[in-house]
């Protein structure tokens with residue numbers, strides 16, 4: 001069946017009362033941005049549903065892209081036909097026949113927007129139901145739990161029929177939950193945390209620390225590539241690369257070995273908090289999960305969090321690694337995350353970092369370095385890239401990558 005339109009049902013929006021208008025507007029904007037590559041497609045965000053008019057565009061790629069947009073509960077590929085009972089009957093029968101197998105049940109659900117149409121809702125349901133029963137041997141009606149549901153909408157500009165129901169990404173439209181920064185490494189966890197932040201409607205800017213020459217161009221390319229995969233869920237993400245070499249070298253020189261990791265993380269957090277404030281964002285997300293590594297004990301989090309009053313949000317805090325990996329596979333970041341390029345946190349890692357750093361000692365050892373000067377120089381060296389969904393930051397260096405793998 002060649003579909004002409006995709007009808008989108010809103011997710012949690014329907015429960016949001018007075019914010020509903022903003023949510024619908026934002027979702028419309030997000031859907032338009034994700035489908036911008038299809039020049040013929042027209043998106044209309046209306047009060048109770050959103051309509052994607054395909055205008056001859058193949059439905060499959062559009063539906064694949066729609067599956068990633070947060071704020072959509074379900075969508076229904078539909079076909080627009082002439083607004084006559086004959087046309088409705090013929091198309092409904094064709095739809096049923098495409099799905100019918102012996103023993104299957106069906107139901108007709110009609111909505112009528114055009115109050116001047118010659119039949120009202122119950123009449124349409126009955127007439128169509130009878131027609132299907134007469135023409136499909138062995139089929140029966142089940143109004144509670146049908147195997148096949150044919151939805152008929154009689155609108156002002158035509159009749160629309162749909163049957164397939166496709167599950168959307170759920171969540172809230174990105175942009176309705178405020179704006180925050182995300183500390184993105186090249187690992188498995190922070191891309192998953194980014195996805196979860198965006199799913200709750202938060203628009204994120206990525207902050208990535210890198211330390212040339214200890215970290216390579218490829219490691220930076222990998223973090224950008226992860227961002228371009230994640231941008232498919234939100235349509236465009238700003239990627240902020242912050243040089244961290246001087247900070248790390250200074251800490252290595254001045255701070256006792258057991259506290260290298262804690263002081264590095266405190267500096268990362270300070271710089272991230274300053275960037276977050278300057279960009280008028282109101283929180284910092286990261287990919288920490290309790291107990292995973294030395295920096296992710298409660299004591300460690302307290303020692304690192306000490307440097308800012310900005311909310312630090314950790315969507316993965318109580319998740320098991322296996323569950324995080326499962327999500328990273330689902331959202332297509334896993335294969336990239338496991339590419340073996342070093343992160344700046346893995347260089348200068350002492351053999352035995354303090355897993356339960358002392359807060360007072362952390363504060364004291366930090367005084368051995370010029371916190372303000374280091375912060376200022378790192379922030380003034382940052383670069384910002386606008387990353388679009390699906391943009392390629394890896395293949396340009398394909399040969400170098402192949403050698404490294």
Ligand SMILES: Nc1ncnc2c1ncn2[C@@H]1O[C@H](COP(=O)(O)OP(=O)(O)OP(=O)(O)O)[C@@H](O)[C@H]1O
Nearest residue numbers: 183184185187188189190207208209286287288345
């Ligand atoms: N180079 C970096 N730039 C920005 N943030 C970072 C960087 N390295 C680590 N982080 C942040 O600190 C968190 C903890 O990092 P860590 O390396 O301790 O743990 P991890 O479990 O390996 O995390 P990930 O899988 O996200 O790398 C990361 O999830 C990320 O939010």
